[in-house]
Amino acid sequence: MNTDTTVPLTRIVLASRPQGEPTADNFRIEQAPLPSPGEGQVLLRNLYLSLDPYMRGRMNAGRSYARPVEIGEVMEGGTVSEVIASRCDGLQPGDVVLAHGGWQTHAIAEGRTLTRKLDAGIAPLTTALGVHGMPGFTAYAGLHEIGKPQPGETVVVAAASGPVGATVGQIARLHGARAVGIAGGEAKRAYVRDELGFDAALDHRAPDFADQLRTACPNGIDVYFENVGGAVFDAVLPLLNDFARIPVCGLVAHYNDRALPPGPDRLPMLMSQILTRHLTVRGFIQRDFISLYPQFLREMGGWLGEGKIKYREDIVEGLENAPAALIGLLKGRNFGKVVVKL
Template sequence: MNNKQIIFKKRPSGVPDAETWQLENNPIPELQEGEILVQQHYISLDPAMRGWMNDTKSYIPPVAIDDVMRAGSIGKVIKNNGNPKFEIGDCVTSWGGVQQFAITNGDGWYKVDTRLAPMPMYIGTLGMPGMTAYFGITEVGKITEGDIVLVSGAAGAVGSVVGQIAKIKGCTVIGIAGGKDKCDYLINELGFDDAIDYKSENIYTALKKKCPKGVDVFFDNVGGLILDAALSKLRMHARVVICGAISQYNNKSKVDGPSNYLSLLVTRSTMQGMVVMDYTKKFGEAAKQMGIWMKEGKLKSKEDIYEGIENFHETYNRLFSGDKNGKLVLKVIEE
């Protein structure tokens, strides 16, 4: 039994290319005392992966050259060499990386119950993206009933949950997404009040029309022009949540800074960055609340699942092209 692994070989400049990763098929070493072997079923694909490849100071060390590419993952324990915390058959999730099997002493891995939700959901709405959305919009965005909330990357794993939580909390929600299908999905399936298709609409014109009163909270996953336009629409004492900047991650030169940042002064607003790891202690509480909303039909989760670890690079590219429909997941188990 071998382990197909995506090995990080060369730091990309701009968009990753054929030299960035290498698919290897390596034997699985023997388990040391206290270790478990996890057969991974699904890998989470997230825009943050691009940042992890840069050799710069960030909220997490960069992936080392010749290491397995970092990724969130979920799978099942298939061997246990004396680890008392796990049993064969347990469904477990953590940072297993882009590989079919992970060996671990169990630190940072936790069990989930697949009777309550399917595996892919535990790396999406009930995993890091969902937690990011939950704490970002409630604790950083500090939404209250009646707020006008604008979210970019609104059809993505984080944005779609941000918008739905804001709706549950009694806000007016406008989403920005790429393409008519995604915008229709936001309005018709997720209950957003309106949506802006940045691929076919001028963002300034659209904001003027769809957010005529301005916005109290802007939750940004995108950066660049969209952040700049949103800043021009802030109401007094608005909150801008900086969660990501997918439009800028592949820049070869410097990031485009928001020219309209002085709007923060005019409107006495706050722009704040967030990293989901800061809220780890409260994940349980959030997951419980989100589970209740799901059962009540108020919170919907959508995964877009591709298959085959060989297709990692191609699937990864969909994060940035936007050619996906919901949380991007790669199935790596071979059946």
């Protein structure tokens, strides 16, 4: 454990805003002196950094869930971090916590915000960034509060080998629903079906994908957990049953859009479908349902302990590789939850 506070901090800042797909030029790596914690604060050494699709939204100037990262600011991100200096009661050097440490080797945090201590003896630390953390909770909360899968219903989710999609399908099956997963490429497709146990798994790159989806959903679709948008949504829409629910937690296919696509304008058609099929379409982020978080930690912890929920991680070594890893993630090049090991 490196507790020498004279070494500099390394960080990655937003150098410029992307036009369409982000490129390496949008990021800049910097060094800075290590800061000292003030009263009530701690100094953290970040051990693992989570990379997630929402980060693309933070790189834009426009309104999204949250204020954007400003040019020159450290990129945001969840971390598993070790306390290396503390001026906060209840936090000691050596404590490992879930933090929002960002794309950097060290961070200052308000001690009162660090409410979750982690123990590698109970679960791998990285799960707090994935299946037992924000992406897992996104799946759990979206199904619990919006999707509400019932026994025998059909639940469809894309990016099904990723941390949200994989968890959505497995929770749906624990509720007695049928899970149909969509992934990019044969390796991911096979993993979703054979390892995660989805009832069906499809490759959205197949030329007859829409037909395959129809065949895989003979009783229509009751819950579509929307995390990608684009062509997958277009294939899902005609298959939705009356009273279908669509939790919308991401639209990664559109994050790089620079203009509206050409017509015709399908907005009135979507509203008509919502009306005549009694659809519920609801956007959310997991924070909207934060009161459910303790229940999630308990229930998901149980499922993980019993082996009822599986997960896969895609570990990237070194902070300097984070930009390329995020760019790849937005193109679906990762296979499982992307975590940068610092």
